[in-house]
Amino acid sequence: MTTISRPGVDDRVRSHSAPARRNTKPRRAGVTTACWYVAVVALSVVTVAPLVWTLSTALKPAGEILGGALNLIPENPTLQNFREAFTAVPFARYLLNSLIIGVGGAVTNVFFGGLGGYALAKLNFRGRKALFALFLSSLMIPGIVTMIPSFLILRYFPLAGGNDLLGQGGLGLINTYWAVLLPGAAGAFAVFFMKQFFETLPDELGEAARIDGASEFRIFAQIYFPLAKAGLAVLAILTFQAGWNNFLWPLIVLNNQEMMTVQVGLASFVNNYETNFGPLMAGTVLASLPVLAVFIVAQRYIIEGVAHVGSR
Amino acid sequence: MTASRIPPADGTVAVVTDPARPPGRARPARTTAKQIRRSAWLFLLAPCALFLIFVLLPNVIAAVLSFTDYAIVGDTAWVGLENYARIVDDPYFWIALRNTAYYTALFVPMGFAIALGAALLLNRSRRAVRLFRTLFYVPVVSSTVATATIWYWLLNPQRGLLNVVLGWFGIDGPAWLYDSEWAMFAIVLMSVWATFGTNMIIFLGGLQGVPRDLYEAARLDGANAWQQFRYVTLPSLSRTSFLVSTLLIIAAFQVFDQAYVLTKGGPGNSTITMVYYIYDKGFGALEMGYASALSFVLFLIIMIFSIANAWISHPREKRKAAPR
Structure with a gap:
């Protein structure tokens, strides 16, 4: 595109191929650029306007929401809706639960996913390929198949939540953070993602350390782990987002109000506040803000991470 | 957890096999291959355990359940293909x-x-x-x-x-x-x-x-x-x-x-x-x-x-x- 705006350069390159088009090129490029801007701005409006409107609704008093629905900037901005969201339901508690689940999931996946991915990428052992294929295939199984049995396994988990050795008597791990954290603590995705990342690092570093007598864990922890910081950061962000945004599984295993996550709390909000859009949108803003903040800070890495996974 | 366990293991292996070291580079490669294999499985312990408990086992349980009338409460009976037959008419x-x-x-x-x-x-x-x-x-x-x-x-x-x-x-x-x-x-x-x-x-x-x-x-x-x-x-x-x-x-x-x-x-x-x-x-x-x-x-x-x-x-x- 930049070359087109400099006809001299452009002509020298192309004159042998398309001499007839020489004169029309700059003008057509201008029209193309204008069309391009119209298209991308239009699409941006479609993606961003609903979010702006949500925020604006959350800041409007009830009368204004129903009256002047379309003005994007509230005439009398208020935090009343947020106050109501916090007092009507234990929203602060929901936020804390989601934070624990999001951060906990990120930490365990970074550690175990890093360790497992490193082993699959850098350590030679028999069965490596088969194991990797097994992990990969588990990504293909729809979560719905394992949903009921996983619930039962957590409920009848031996010696947890009042259960005896045979898993009878109590609720097991249901209604604890473990019910969400444990099944996803070392997900196949984390292992897969980190394996791809570690494969881009040279083998020689580890071999040199091995000759010096370093243990395998030290080679991992002191040489490769620090070098994989970028990949680990992306993995941490993606798992935090996934944990924070997860809905169906927390809905099933956390049904005590004290344990509910933001998403589950927000979903029940829709039923209780059917037409009370102010508090509902305030809750939506609160539920989205942390992930949005993380995204804005780290957007380049997130997008590169998604592209990285997609390119495999 | 894994950290505290591996280094001693590595150390002992190295010390025990050291005296028997033949000339050339072949031997260290063989012991490290063994160490590497052991470390690899240790590193993969958590993902493998969770895979067994929360992927493989649930799939088996789901398959078994689908042939029963299991309902958490009450008795459970083996109903064969009844559930699948019922789906067709549902x-x-x-x-x-x-x-x-x-x-x-x-x-x-x-x-x-x-x-x-x-x-x-x-x-x-x-x-x-x-x-x-x-x-x-x-x-x-x-x-x-x-x-x-x-x-x-x-x-x-x-x-x-x-x-x-x-x-x-x-x-x-x-x-x-x-x-x-x-x-x-x-x-x-x-x-x-x-x-x-x-x-x-x-x-x-x-x-x-x-x-x-x-x-x-x-x-x-x-x-x-x-x-x-x-x-x-x-x-x-x-x-x-x-x-x-x-x-x-x-x-x-x-x-x-x-x-x-x-x-x-x-x-x-x-x-x-x-x-x-x-x-x-x-x-x-x-x-x-x-x-x-x-x-x-x-x-x-x-x-x-x-x-x-x-x-x-x-x-x-x-x-x-x-x-x-």
């Missing part, structure tokens, strides 16, 4: 399947086309591209529940943004979520809006891998923009297209959150999806045996469509992979 299963098929039939092509279109728009070297890439991606960041609540407000028949904007053009918008004709379509729109960003990024990665000289050559042959897209871009993207369409199909058949939050399957059962029905049977009615059978049927359907998709994409992929 009108709600067919409603759920029809709704899910409708959703998939709209969501997959729309999600694919819009993601590809957005990626094509962004596939140029302009500084503004990064800004718009971020703006296009923003909906992906919010959860499906937040998306659903946003759209719940957006789709409000009287005061929602969508119908107000449609009104500017003289269009009297439908009641969306309150209209059985439109409710599922509204959920499709919302899902496409919320998810196309991810696939757009995947397509962008694929587009950047298309060799520039292919376009040069096509232009020399007098190909116009559409022909370049049809005969250069699309074939070069076959691997990416396959990945994106597979992801879309798998996601489409498992749609749940939006239907649960917004419509609870209504109005008039028009948004009961397969996963919604399985959830309702398993955790609402506690008919876990029957729900397990349903989930296997859904798994089978997803597999058939994924394989069909692979089969359709395969010939092209082969042709492209050969010269590599």
